Amino acid sequence: MKALNRLALAVSLSCAALAAPLTAHAGEVEVLHWWTSGGEARAVDVLKQLMQKQGDTWKDFAVAGGAGEAAMTVLKTRAVSGNPPSAAQLKGPDIQEWASMGFLANISDIAKQGNWDTILPKRVAQTMQHDGEYVAVPAGIHRINWLWINPAVFKKAGAKVPTTLDEFFEAADKLKAAGVVPLAHGGQNWQDGTIFESLVMAIMGPEGYDKVFVQTDADTIRSDKMVEVFKTFKRIKGYVDPNAAGRDWNLATAMVIEGKAGMQIMGDWAKAEFTAAGKKPGVDYECVVMPGTQGDFIYNIDSLAMFKIKNKDNQKAQDDLVRTVIDKPFQEVFNLNKGSIPVRNDIDLAKFDSCAQQSAKDFQAANAEGKAEPSMAHSMANTSYVQGAIFDVVTNFFNDANADPKKATEQLVAAIQAAK
Structure with a gap:
């Protein structure tokens, strides 16, 4: 409730300071997103072309930033001024928050026509709904708990592909001894969070993960297992190069592609960068489930939420967008380019690589x-306020060589409680 009150306050404050809405062009669909890296940009271009073939005008509203923080700031400004885009890249609880304040359009008629309740996994379908009505369309499912490996670098260092956390550190030591950066990483809070949540899953399992990030159970967060997570997190920092601060995720991926680093813990959008560089899975790189999380799946659903707009022609273009995103041709091409997997359960994956399969x-x-x-790190598990609180504790801990793991668990409990 506190989160909604804060956003409502932001709405009222912003309204007084913003200019009148812009006049829209007929049949135009404006999409706010942060799909700006190489593979992501190609995926968006596919959507643009499919929309243009239907006679709709595409207006790209790309805001760079891997976790979408900058995009959300821009969206709030636009939406509260009465000039929202046709669609915006929203996830999980953010969809619910925007819908509860009345900003999102009901697209249940399109969902019914497209038989979404049957073709979508129940978990995906529920994420796209608010009060039983569809307000967003899913584009793809990403797996977060992946470990990306350069096999040539591993071979040179005499390292073995790890299946456990102990083996991960053994490989990291060998890579370090060979003069290679063991773990490519970008020092940004969401990237720190990506490693952290993967460790929570590896050490605490799905049940513990859910209690920490979804239920935010204080006793679980204070547990000895969470202390172990922080200890392991601190240990990982020793295998990251000193130039990691502020590095974008795709530049970290490039380090693995170019053989400057041996591994990266990152979602499967990283695969799109390997593909864009002409690399093949099983040959030039390996996709390995994060050690300790075999059988577990941390997911992030790419989706576009539809905002209420008044122009009738633009509403038609918006409906075209919804149908295009869920249709098989786009689901296939988008996810092939993006590195993710289709949300539909009736798509032949023959064209997809071994990692996607x-x-x-x-x-x-x-x-x-x-x-x-x-995923907590990718805005699926809790509100942006809780996520921000977790990010602050996790990143501060990661960057403080003297940080105490036990104390960090108490700080995490306090930060989450303050954010609720």
Whole structure:
């Protein structure tokens, strides 16, 4: 409730300071997103072309920034001034928050026509709904708990592909001894969070992960297992190069591609960078489930939420966008370019590589067994306020060589409670 009150306050304050809304062009669809890296940009271009073929005008509203923080700031400014885009890249709880304040359009008629309740996994369908009505369309499912490896670098260092955390550190030591950066990383809070949540899953399992990030259970966060997570997190810092601060994720991926680093812990959008560089899985790089999380799946669903707009022609273009995103042709091409897997359960994955096929198989199994969990670092598990509180504690800990793991658990409890 506190989170909603804060955003409502931001709405009222912003309204007084913003100019009148711009006049829209007929049949125009404006999409706010942060898909700006090489593979992501190609995926967006596919959507643009498909929309233009239907006679709609595409207005790209790209705001760079891997976690979408800058994009959300811009969206709030636009939406509260009465001039929202047709659609915006929103995730998980953010969809619910915007819908509860009345900003999002009801697209349930399109969902019913497209039989979404059947073609979408239940977990995905529920994420796209508010009060039982569809307000967003899913584009793809990303797996977060991946470890990307350069096999040539591993071979040179005499390192073995790790399946456990102990083996991960053994490989890291060998890479370090060979003069290679063991772990490519970008010192940004969401990237720190990506490693942290992968460690929580590895050490505490799906049930513990859910209690920490979804339920924010204080006793679980204070537990000895969480102390172990922080200790392991601190240990990882020793294998990151000193120039990591502020580095974008795709530049960290490039380090692995170019053989300057041996590994990267990152979601499967990293695969799109390997693909864009002409690299092949199993040959030039390896996609390995984060050690300790085999059978578990931390997911991030790419989706576009539809905002209420008044222009009738633009509403038609908006409907075209919804249908295009969920249709098989776009689902296939978008996810091939993006590195993710289709949200539909009726798509042939023959054209997808071994990493995607493994991801699809694992998601289906994990989802059925209750081992699929929403990503905290990628805005799926909790509100942006809780996420921000976790980021602050995690990043401060990661950058403080003298930080105490036990104390960090108490700081995490306090920060989350203050953010609720």
